[in-house]
Amino acid sequence: MMRDQDAELMANLPMQTAPPRGHDGVPRLRTAERRQVELRAVCLDELVPADHRVRLVWQFAEGLDLAPLYDAIRAVEGRPGHPPADPRILLALWLYATVEGIGSARELARRCQEQIGFQWLCGGVGMNAKTLADFRVDHGTVLERLLVDSFAALLKVGAAKLDRVAQDGVRVRAAAGAASFRRHSTLEACRREAEDQVGRLRAELEQDPGRASRRQAASRQRAAEDRARRVQDALAVTAALRAQQQEQAQRRAAREVNRAAATAPQTPPPAGPPAGKEPRASTTDAEARVMKMADGGFRPAYNVQFAADTASGAIAGVAVDASGSDMGRLVPMSAALGAHYQQRPGEHLADGGYAKLDDIAALAAAGVTAYVPVPAPRDTTRERYAPQPGDPPAIAEWRERMGREPAKAIYRQRAATAECANAQARNRGLRQFVVRGLDKVRNIALWHALTHNMVCTWRLLPA
Numbered sequence: 001m002m003r004d005q006d007a008e009l010m011a012n013l014p015m016q017t018a019p020p021r022g023h024d025g026v027p028r029l030r031t032a033e034r035r036q037v038e039l040r041a042v043c044l045d046e047l048v049p050a051d052h053r054v055r056l057v058w059q060f061a062e063g064l065d066l067a068p069l070y071d072a073i074r075a076v077e078g079r080p081g082h083p084p085a086d087p088r089i090l091l092a093l094w095l096y097a098t099v100e101g102i103g104s105a106r107e108l109a110r111r112c113q114e115q116i117g118f119q120w121l122c123g124g125v126g127m128n129a130k131t132l133a134d135f136r137v138d139h140g141t142v143l144e145r146l147l148v149d150s151f152a153a154l155l156k157v158g159a160a161k162l163d164r165v166a167q168d169g170v171r172v173r174a175a176a177g178a179a180s181f182r183r184h185s186t187l188e189a190c191r192r193e194a195e196d197q198v199g200r201l202r203a204e205l206e207q208d209p210g211r212a213s214r215r216q217a218a219s220r221q222r223a224a225e226d227r228a229r230r231v232q233d234a235l236a237v238t239a240a241l242r243a244q245q246q247e248q249a250q251r252r253a254a255r256e257v258n259r260a261a262a263t264a265p266q267t268p269p270p271a272g273p274p275a276g277k278e279p280r281a282s283t284t285d286a287e288a289r290v291m292k293m294a295d296g297g298f299r300p301a302y303n304v305q306f307a308a309d310t311a312s313g314a315i316a317g318v319a320v321d322a323s324g325s326d327m328g329r330l331v332p333m334s335a336a337l338g339a340h341y342q343q344r345p346g347e348h349l350a351d352g353g354y355a356k357l358d359d360i361a362a363l364a365a366a367g368v369t370a371y372v373p374v375p376a377p378r379d380t381t382r383e384r385y386a387p388q389p390g391d392p393p394a395i396a397e398w399r400e401r402m403g404r405e406p407a408k409a410i411y412r413q414r415a416a417t418a419e420c421a422n423a424q425a426r427n428r429g430l431r432q433f434v435v436r437g438l439d440k441v442r443n444i445a446l447w448h449a450l451t452h453n454m455v456c457t458w459r460l461l462p463a
Contacts, residue, residue: 044123047116054096054117060454061092065149068142085125090135092121098451101429103444105133136447137435143446144318148340150453151309151316155341159460160312162341164410166349167307167333168418169326170425173432174288174300174441181280181290181300184239190283194228236286285436291324302433304445307333308421310349310413314456315421315449316341320442326353330370331362344368349414357395364394371411374402424452 048054066087075081096117097108109129111118154160182190282288288300303324307317317337319329330350338344348363352373360370374384385403387396401407425448433441 044120048120052117053099054120056458057096057099057454058092058121060457061088061095063153064088064091064146066091066142068145069139085127085131087135089121089123089125090132093118093127093132094136094447095451095454096121098428098447099455101427103429103434105129105136108132137440137443140439140443140446143443143450147315147318147446147450147453150450150457151314152341154309154312154314154453154457154460157461160309160314160316162309162316162337162343162345164310164347164349164413165307165316165337165345166310166414166418167305167330167354168351168414168422169303169305169329169353170422170430171291171293171301171324172304172430172441173293174282174285174302175433175436176282176284176288176300178290178299180282180284182283183278183280185278191228197228287322287438288436289322289324302438302441304425304430304441305329305333306418306421306425306449307337308417310417312456312460313417313420314453314460316345318442318445318449320438320445322438326350327356328359330354330356330359330372334363334366334368338366347371347410349411349418351414360398361392361394364398369401370398371402371407371414372398373411374399421452424455425449 069087073084073087075083093108093112097103097111102108102111106129108118109127109132112122112127113119151160155162282300285300288302290298291301291303292298293301301324303321303326305317305319305321305326306315307319308315317333317340319333319336321329330348334344334348344366345368347369349371352375355372355375360372363370377384385399387399391399402411428448428451430445430448433444435441435444
């Protein structure tokens with residue numbers, strides 16, 4: 001009975017058919033709802049793979065001794081004060097940023113908000129560009145000690161040696177324009193103009209504070225004071241350069257007098273050499289100098305020197321100066337390495353730009369063998385590697401040594417070591433400084449050297 005009723009009911013239902021193509025009905029879809037509040041259980045550590053490079057950066061940072069940075073923190077338990085960010089986090093952030101080729105504090109702060117690797121390093125600690133920028137340039141002494149410790153650790157485990165180092169310089173563009181260089185006389189006028197502007201702004205603020213907002217007036221006054229300070233720094237540099245020019249002119253004049261007296265005593269001594277060109281300095285970065293770059297152009301730059309171990313490729317020493325020449329850089333670097341590691345490298349490799357006879361003789365006196373190419377003589381008939389009359393024994397031995405095949409084979413290690421370190425730094429963004437002043441520039445170079453040693457540690461000590 002029930003089956004007959006069900007059959008009759010089913011027979012009276014309308015037949016379901018597929019809608020024809022091109023029908024006017026509205027499709028049913030699952031659409032996005034982005035305002036829905038959800039509670040998700042997320043572990044930051046699980047979002048980063050176990051083999052991610054950022055974990056190696058943190059592992060390296062954990063092994064560094066940062067006691068001087070922690071000792072400088074004033075916010076301690078039981079006393080008032082806002083707790084700062086952990087210096088180890090800041091150190092790891094800049095190491096990882098350098099590996100990724102990031103040199104801007106603003107860009108790094110943005111990455112800390114957007115990319116999971118940087119977020120993992122922060123671990124929920126808020127970051128801003130001012131804190132990151134200050135940390136990068138304020139701890140040069142600590143960075144140098146960390147660089148020495150990183151290389152000493154490789155020495156301790158036998159992964160690096162200090163028997164042979166290769167030194168090379170790389171000229172990095174300064175944060176100053178070529179048009180910012182002024183002569184000493186022009187800088188004097190700029191100084192007076194800057195001082196007048198500072199005094200005028202101060203008087204305006206004192207006489208009529210309502211003429212402009214206090215914040216705008218204070219901002220203009222700070223800018224004027226900063227320009228006056230930079231002009232004063234440039235004046236100090238040009239005064240030092242002018243004194244150096246005068247000293248060199250006096251030495252040349254004395255040599256001319258002695259030469260004239262030795263050759264013809266009856267001839268009156270020649271007049272002193274004319275004064276050189278008036279020295280110039282930048283009102284943007286007073287310590288920068290115009291140098292000839294690798295492409296043949298002349299731009300404001302700094303000369304960054306790296307001394308790397310030929311066995312491991314790790315950087316053992318860093319030096320930065322504002323000289324466009326590599327002459328005279330061997331002895332200071334060798335002395336610095338001896339002070340840091342209580343031993344000097346037995347062999348020092350450098351290119352022909354370092355071939356200063358006094359440096360080679362000084363290294364030989366300290367027990368260091370210099371492998372520097374002998375410059376080609378101007379006289380094509382003279383033997384290049386033959387000792388010259390009047391050569392000290394150390395210089396004569398250097399000339400003869402560089403003509404032998406074993407010395408040439410050793411010298412070929414220079415390019416694979418020093419130039420590789422320079423190329424790695426270039427690839428990580430060491431192409432133009434965004435800071436001003438020799439001290440800050442040197443700190444940036446130390447960051448690149450420490451990052452280079454960290455990467456060498458990954459290669460040499462995979463465990």
